[in-house]
Amino acid sequence: MKTMFLFLLLTCAAAGASAQDPVGADGQLPPALRNRPATPPPAAGAALRAQALAKLEAQFKEADRDHNGSLTPEEAKGFGFVARNFDAIDTARRGGVSFEELRAYLARVKAERR
Amino acid sequence: MAPVTSAHRPHRTSRVTTLTSALLASLLVACGGGGGGAPAAAPPVAQQPPPVTTLPGTYADPVVYSGAPTAALQSAEERAATVQAKITLDGKALDYTATTGHLTATDLATGQPAASFFYVAYTAGTLPAAQRPVTFFYNGGPGSSSVWLHIGSFAPRRLATAFPATTPAAVAGNLVDNQETLLDHSDLVFVDAVGTGYSQAIAPRTNAQFWGVDQDAAAFRDFVRRYLAVNNRQASPLYLFGESYGAPRTAVLANLLESAGVRVTGVVLQSAAMNYTSNCGMFNPGQASCEGYIPSYAAVAYYHQNGSLPTDLSTFLQKAREFAAGPYRSEVNAFIANKAAPSEATIAQLVSYTGIAAATWRQDYSMVPGAYRARLLPGQMIGRYDARVKAPSGSALTVDGDPSLTVVGPAVNGSVKNYLQNELRYTAVTSYIGSNNVLNQWNFSHDGKPLPDTIPDLAAALTLNPSMKIMAMSGYHDLATPFYQTELDLARLGPGVVQIRNYDSGHMSYLDDKVRRLQKIDLRAFYNSASVAQ
Numbered sequence: 006m007k008t009m010f011l012f013l014l015l016t017c018a019a020a021g022a023s024a025q026d027p028v029g030a031d032g033q034l035p036p037a038l039r040n041r042p043a044t045p046p047p048a049a050g051a052a053l054r055a056q057a058l059a060k061l062e063a064q065f066k067e068a069d070r071d072h073n074g075s076l077t078p079e080e081a082k083g084f085g086f087v088a089r090n091f092d093a094i095d096t097a098r099r100g101g102v103s104f105e106e107l108r109a110y111l112a113r114v115k116a117e118r119r
Numbered sequence: 120m121a122p123v124t125s126a127h128r129p130h131r132t133s134r135v136t137t138l139t140s141a142l143l144a145s146l147l148v149a150c151g152g153g154g155g156g157a158p159a160a161a162p163p164v165a166q167q168p169p170p171v172t173t174l175p176g177t178y179a180d181p182v183v184y185s186g187a188p189t190a191a192l193q194s195a196e197e198r199a200a201t202v203q204a205k206i207t208l209d210g211k212a213l214d215y216t217a218t219t220g221h222l223t224a225t226d227l228a229t230g231q232p233a234a235s236f237f238y239v240a241y242t243a244g245t246l247p248a249a250q251r252p253v254t255f256f257y258n259g260g261p262g263s264s265s266v267w268l269h270i271g272s273f274a275p276r277r278l279a280t281a282f283p284a285t286t287p288a289a290v291a292g293n294l295v296d297n298q299e300t301l302l303d304h305s306d307l308v309f310v311d312a313v314g315t316g317y318s319q320a321i322a323p324r325t326n327a328q329f330w331g332v333d334q335d336a337a338a339f340r341d342f343v344r345r346y347l348a349v350n351n352r353q354a355s356p357l358y359l360f361g362e363s364y365g366a367p368r369t370a371v372l373a374n375l376l377e378s379a380g381v382r383v384t385g386v387v388l389q390s391a392a393m394n395y396t397s398n399c400g401m402f403n404p405g406q407a408s409c410e411g412y413i414p415s416y417a418a419v420a421y422y423h424q425n426g427s428l429p430t431d432l433s434t435f436l437q438k439a440r441e442f443a444a445g446p447y448r449s450e451v452n453a454f455i456a457n458k459a460a461p462s463e464a465t466i467a468q469l470v471s472y473t474g475i476a477a478a479t480w481r482q483d484y485s486m487v488p489g490a491y492r493a494r495l496l497p498g499q500m501i502g503r504y505d506a507r508v509k510a511p512s513g514s515a516l517t518v519d520g521d522p523s524l525t526v527v528g529p530a531v532n533g534s535v536k537n538y539l540q541n542e543l544r545y546t547a548v549t550s551y552i553g554s555n556n557v558l559n560q561w562n563f564s565h566d567g568k569p570l571p572d573t574i575p576d577l578a579a580a581l582t583l584n585p586s587m588k589i590m591a592m593s594g595y596h597d598l599a600t601p602f603y604q605t606e607l608d609l610a611r612l613g614p615g616v617v618q619i620r621n622y623d624s625g626h627m628s629y630l631d632d633k634v635r636r637l638q639k640i641d642l643r644a645f646y647n648s649a650s651v652a653q
Contacts, residue, residue: 033392033599034401034570035559041406042569044396049611057578060566064378083228085380086583115585 058108065104075101176201177544178220184547186314186555188327195223195235195321197349200545206275206296208303215243215275215302219545222349223321224341227379233324236342237317238310239543240350241275243302249354252305252384252646255343257312259364259392261335262557264315266535268362268389270294272629273301273639274309276542278534282630283507283596285516285526291533294542299629299639304646305358308346313338315552331562332571336371340379343372347381356384358646363600363626366391366591370573371565373580373587383580385588385645390600390626393577393608395563395570400488400599408451409485411604413443416491417472418595419506423496424474428595428623436595440603442468454484488598505625506596523625574611581612589617590645592638594624618645 048056068083069076077100081088087102094102094110178200182192199220205212218240226233244251256268270278277297280289301307311318313329320326329338347353357376361369366388373383392398399407417439422428429435446465453459461484469480475494483490492501493512502508502523510516519525532553539545565571581587591609593602602621609617620641624634 033558034395034563035561038563038570039401039403041396041402044568044570047394047397047572047574047608047611050613053575053578053611054582056575057582060374060575060579061378061582084378086378087380089380111582118585 061107062104065107075103077101174544176203178546180220180317180545180547182317182547182549184317184319184549184552186319186326186552188314188330188557188560189325190314191320191322191325192235193322195221195232195319197222200543202542202544204275204542206300208296208298208300213243213275213300213303215241217241217275217543219539219543221317222342222345224338224345227337227341227344232321233341234313234318234320234329234338236310236313236338236345238308238342238346239269239274239539240306240308240346241302242306247354248352249356252356252358253347253352254301254305254307254358254360255339255346256307256309256360257339257365257368258362259366259368260315260554260557261312261330261364261561262315262555263364264311264551264553264555265309266316266531266551266553267627268360268629269309270531270534270538271627272635273297273299273642274307275300275302276538278531280527280530280630282527283502283505283523283625285508285510285522289527289530291530292537293530294534294538299635301639301642304643306352306355310339310342311552314555314557317547317549317551327557327560330557330560332367332371332565332573334562336368336375339368339372340375340381343376344379344381353381357382358385358387359383360387360389361391362389363392365389366600367393367395367571367573367576370576370580371571374576374583377580377583377587382584383587385590386577387642387645388589388591388605388609390593390597390628391591391605391608392600393574393605394572396568396572397608398600398604399485401570402487404483404487404490405455405485407485408448408455409487410443410448410451411607412486412488412491412598412601413447413469413472414439414603415488415506415595415598415601416486419501419598420473420475420495422507422596423501423509432623439472440606442472443603451485488601492598501598502596502625503598504627505594505630506598507625527630574608578612581616588645588648590620590641591617592620592622592628592641594622594626594628594634596624597626597628599626618648 065084068080070080076084076087078088078091081091087094087107090110091102094106178198180198199218202217204217205214221235221237223232224234224236225231257265258267275297276294279293279295281287282289312335313320314326320329329335359369359373369386369388370393373386376383395401398411399409414436418428418436446468450461450465454461460481466477466480470477479494488503492503495501496509498512499509500512500517500522503521505523508523508526510522516522516525535553536551563570566575577589591605593600593605595602606619622628622634622637624631629635629638
């Protein structure tokens with residue numbers, strides 16, 4: 006069994022050697038991506054919070070199928086967080102919620118935690 | 120139901136025969152483990168059909184699975200093997216159910232079947248769902264199945280090894296009751312990404328359509344939704360446990376789940392690579408600051424010079440962090456931009472931390488981990504996933520470019536198929552795809568950038584759920600995702616948001632017996648804790 010294992014290890018070695026990367030390249034990215042793209046410094050603090058809200062707004066807009074800036078309960082199925090909390094977000098009771106209303110709701114929830 | 124000791128400890132003779140053939144199949148898969156340059160997954164080889172068995176709960180899956188980019192199942196059934204089992208934990212019996220099979224993730228937008236996910240779920244206890252957490256585990260790669268976490272970390276059964284020692288050699292199939300299982304605290308679901316394990320796309324979708332940051336995470340979201348619905352677990356506290364690339368997957372997934380209305384109670388980021396552009400090891404040498412690696416370089420060098428980490432480790436590492444963030448950082452950008460010579464004071468500190476010659480540091484001030492691993496011990500290669508493991512250059516353990524992977528990978532990969540068959544009573548006609556070389560086909564772009572920075576995804580998830588708990592676990596000897604870079608990445612979320620835990624171990628820190636015990640203690644506290652976020 007032990008001999009068998011060594012044999013397999015060597016077989017493995019032969020299969021892997023040809024594809025081995027040179028020292029210095031760790032191979033977590035395909036070669037085409039191993040030249041570092043120019044990147045702005047990573048966002049933190051207020052800039053990061055703005056990025057997070059922008060992500061959520063993009064998801065919100067995707068769910069807003071008629072692009073009227075407001076999610077109906079039906080459209081909110083595409084943004085389940087809004088669907089789950091619809092009544093709490095829709096404080097004006099107009100049967101639709103805007104992204105601003107979602108933001109206001111999130112701010113209220115966060116404040117209540119403090 | 121009676122415990123199934125026969126499933127746990129099959130007759131020795133039959134195991135050895137099956138082990139040998141399984142080992143051959145999975146060892147070839149393991150060659151490319153960790154994302155090196157392995158060939159693409161071979162087309163599936165139909166093996167002899169498994170023996171017909173009458174054991175209750177058995178599922179002999181007739182489906183031929185493929186990890187090929189264009190592969191797709193014509194349809195998928197939600198079938199699973201179910202087995203009642205028990206382990207002995209702290210001298211007491213822990214009874215549990217293991218469910219092994221497939222669930223279909225349907226696309227959230229279209230409602231169409233998208234992918235058939237292979238999973239193993241361990242469930243225990245009689246608590247109401249709302250009081251019993253469920254945790255989803257997955258490795259990374261991208262292209263890795265979840266075999267490492269499944270066989271090596273916190274499941275009720277695990278592979279016993281001497282890791283990081285290279286002797287005695289790890290033996291496939293040497294499974295033991297896991298005293299550090301998390302099953303006493305949470306139900307555990309180990310799930311494989313599309314194109315790995317036995318997970319596969321469903322037509323008209325193909326495997327490769329899930330090989331990208333966003334589409335992969337969306338499919339995981341749809342699997343999690345399905346698992347919770349089928350098992351009536353929507354009320355259960357939901358945890359995600361992702362390793363390596365699985366950590367950025369977790370960030371994207373947490374946001375997608377929260378936006379879909381699925382509450383995430385906590386996430387564990389094991390050896391995380393949250394922001395690909397911040398890790399100099401991802402790029403060709405000389406392109407990015409290696410500040411994130413300096414404390415790891417210092418710790419690893421100290422370990423090899425002294426046989427252990429320093430006794431005043433926290434002071435030692437704090438000084439290394441301050442050096443990295445201070446003098447090193449202030450000179451590295453000028454060096455990268457125009458080879459501006461660093462000050463001799465900084466060079467002297469690098470020499471003192473690493474033992475690597477001043478001339479080398481002057482030439483290669485932003486030294487990437489691959490170069491460091493080749494230079495630290497002349498004539499030897501040290502491990503990438505765990506730098507404690509070393510092997511003479513050119514020896515068998517260095518053939519994959521990482522002796523710490525080669526020393527244990529074949530045993531990990533070689534254990535899974537027999538374990539599924541003999542203990543979990545799930546048999547398949549094709550080989551389990553431990554690792555699939557999808558790297559060149561993976562779409563790494565995310566948020567309009569060519570490479571993923573997933574800290575904004577965590578921030579978005581926290582915006583929807585400020586109570587979401589986050590813990591990061593890293594190893595001091597990990598030269599793939601260095602602990603200090605992970606600290607820098609996660610610090611962007613603000614002070615106190617993330618609980619940081621670092622261990623005297625490597626990337627798969629849990630493979631080390633003493634460290635798995637520590638991680639279990641920390642995880643237990645994490646599950647019981649309230650959010651520390653502001």
